[in-house]
Amino acid sequence: MTLRASTSTLREGGALGSAVMRPAGIGHPASEPAFEVVSELPGTRGRAGVLRTPHGEVHTPAFVAVGTKATVKAVLPESMRDAGAQAVLANAYHLYLQPGADIVDEAGGLGAFMNWNGPTFTDSGGFQVLSLGVGFKKVLAMDTAGLARDDVIAEGKQRLAVVDDDGVTFKSHLDGTRHRFTPEISMRIQHQLGADVIFAFDECTTLMNTRDYQVQSLERTQRWAQRCLVEHVAQTRSRAHRPYQALFGVVQGAQYEDLRRQAARELAALHVPGVDGEPHGFDGFGIGGALEKENLGRIVGWVSDELPDEKPRHLLGIAEPDDFFTSVENGADTFDCVSPSRVARNAAVYSRDGRYNVTVTASRRDFGPLDAECDCYTCANYSRAYLHHLFKAKEMLSSTLATIHNERFIIRLVDDIRAHIEQGSYAEFKADFLGRYYASAG
Numbered sequence: 001m002t003l004r005a006s007t008s009t010l011r012e013g014g015a016l017g018s019a020v021m022r023p024a025g026i027g028h029p030a031s032e033p034a035f036e037v038v039s040e041l042p043g044t045r046g047r048a049g050v051l052r053t054p055h056g057e058v059h060t061p062a063f064v065a066v067g068t069k070a071t072v073k074a075v076l077p078e079s080m081r082d083a084g085a086q087a088v089l090a091n092a093y094h095l096y097l098q099p100g101a102d103i104v105d106e107a108g109g110l111g112a113f114m115n116w117n118g119p120t121f122t123d124s125g126g127f128q129v130l131s132l133g134v135g136f137k138k139v140l141a142m143d144t145a146g147l148a149r150d151d152v153i154a155e156g157k158q159r160l161a162v163v164d165d166d167g168v169t170f171k172s173h174l175d176g177t178r179h180r181f182t183p184e185i186s187m188r189i190q191h192q193l194g195a196d197v198i199f200a201f202d203e204c205t206t207l208m209n210t211r212d213y214q215v216q217s218l219e220r221t222q223r224w225a226q227r228c229l230v231e232h233v234a235q236t237r238s239r240a241h242r243p244y245q246a247l248f249g250v251v252q253g254a255q256y257e258d259l260r261r262q263a264a265r266e267l268a269a270l271h272v273p274g275v276d277g278e279p280h281g282f283d284g285f286g287i288g289g290a291l292e293k294e295n296l297g298r299i300v301g302w303v304s305d306e307l308p309d310e311k312p313r314h315l316l317g318i319a320e321p322d323d324f325f326t327s328v329e330n331g332a333d334t335f336d337c338v339s340p341s342r343v344a345r346n347a348a349v350y351s352r353d354g355r356y357n358v359t360v361t362a363s364r365r366d367f368g369p370l371d372a373e374c375d376c377y378t379c380a381n382y383s384r385a386y387l388h389h390l391f392k393a394k395e396m397l398s399s400t401l402a403t404i405h406n407e408r409f410i411i412r413l414v415d416d417i418r419a420h421i422e423q424g425s426y427a428e429f430k431a432d433f434l435g436r437y438y439a440s441a442g
């Protein structure tokens, strides 16, 4: 098994290295990203590595902070940097609707627009088109446990997105206007947004869909993947003035092992003529779709088995601290997760002894930090009692301070996972962390 692939790359404005290995077909010799595995976690699929982008390196495993609308809600980019964030992920669907991808392009791309000078990612918008924007998740009837149906809609609600073989037509969640995403449109939008890592446009199914539908959907997503690659090469060629953007294919297949493995194999094998005419494949891979927590490790493992070791793997959207351990052990390198900031705005904060709500009465006269072992700005300067007060008084600073703490907590957790992989002490760290975190949670 060869783990060391591209061992060096040229950085934007950087010096020419001697060991540059250019991914086949990539036409921007001054700025191509590359991925290198630097150590492995014995007995698992886990690894630590480095992903190089035109805007800097991401040391993996890495937590990618979610800034859906080109902002991590309530927090300055400088504070995210101070909290140790290596990269930020925004969403193509939201930025396409508001302010418009052309405006972000004119600003010089996502990073320049939002004053984030590090690596950036954008999600393709596939998931949002089919969930948020159209209210798909919200219009799905909620009392459908155990059902496997392709069209379960809550009473009195209307489906606002229609998938066909060419793309998805949907209504904006902002003003109800009609829009259409195809693989080509998603690629053009993501090139305008200019993130370092972008994702192929896929159909995100739900766990309630029948297997027949999953099969059809997967075939469609695989055809879309090829169209994304073709358009990506065309955009790369026509926008040679911009730094190279890495395109990740997205592996779907729901909870079915055969579908997941097949999807991963096909995406890994997929190549189209690149800018220089040589075969050009995906630069990395995303693992998408609805995942039940108890299947998370298995699904990530099946997919990692089939994907090439020398390419990075991003797990799209996980939630809880234990999910990071599970997915790292099964081969995921980067993760995004909206939870740290979302729950922070609802006064839920992480601590080494579990998550708790700072508005509980016990916090009212507690002048200690949110977490005694946290090294974040909030914990260095503010007390639980102050946060309790801010939330009770509905002050805006409550969201800012709680988000800084939660983001730092998760960033540090994943940083620690990486450090313990490299130092050979992962198992001890995992047992200690999870033992404490979940002991108090019951």
Ligand SMILES: [Zn+2]
Binding pocket: 370, 371, 374, 375, 376, 377, 378, 379, 380, 404, 405, 406, 408
């Ligand atoms: Zn803190």
